[in-house]
Amino acid sequence: MTWMPDPSRPLRIGTRGSALALAQAHETRQRLMAVHGLTQDAFEIVVIKTTGDRITDRPLKEIGGKGLFTREIEDALSGGAIDIAVHSMKDMPTLQPEGLVIDCLLPREDVRDAFISERFGAIDELPQGTVVGSSSLRRRAQLAHRRPDLRLVEFRGNVQTRLTKLADGVADATFLAMAGLSRLGLPEIARGAISPDEMLPAVAQGAIGIERRKEDDGVARLLAPIDDGATSLRIQAERAYLARLDGSCQTPIAGLAELEGERLRLRGEILSPDGRLSFCGERHGPASDGEAMGRDLAEELLGRAGSDFLAAG
């Protein structure tokens, strides 16, 4: 064992218990082992059940949106029951609780949404009136905007539950994040990956972030070598955009930053929940200006949408 914040005990990694969350915790452990020359017994994976895991029969927006999958884990981190927490950045509120910080991002996976259907190959092939299952505000609004003729039904649950619902004919198509499918080793479940030009992904989709206590310098040094600089730049821009928009968790919001050499391209979209209204915009600039670009893009979209737009959700 080379180096650990506290060599007398394993580093405790807090995570949700879903298959995807565990895969993400394992990836984090793997990267730390590789970069520090550690073995698996230097770590302990601590599974924490969150409100979002407990309530599975209602759309998330009815229970309270963001933070549902993170609160209990952040409490464990603040209270010292775990040393780091591994999160899907897509599910993270833009502000961390006092005393906690996320400054370590793993290399980003595929950012695109996956199209999933037994009968059809792509959105454009769906006949009029086809039933599509999704509980994502963003995906529902984007689909309704493009294809107001389709019929949307609520669809929650893990990958297996959703595939069973498709097989049972509850819906004829659905969406998942490509990143989740890849991390689960199930990329072949997707009939296709949807281009961000067609369906702009959620802010931070495909990114794993590692949260720690601010004052924990030992953990900061442990994590620093596994932070991916390019992913961090992109996520900072996207989350600055999201933070400036954050009127309500009921608003469909999409956003994606991409690096083109030293330059950052940031795209954003906000929609009305019924998909009738959509406002899109983009910024290009030096990668170091990502946060300012994010705030600026958000302000442009809010200005065009009108001040009531976010509240109306």
Ligand SMILES: NCc1[nH]cc(CCC(=O)O)c1CC(=O)O
């Ligand atoms: N909201 C749930 C959630 N949070 C992160 C992912 C997928 C992995 C990722 O985007 O990093 C998913 C499921 C999905 O959208 O299919």
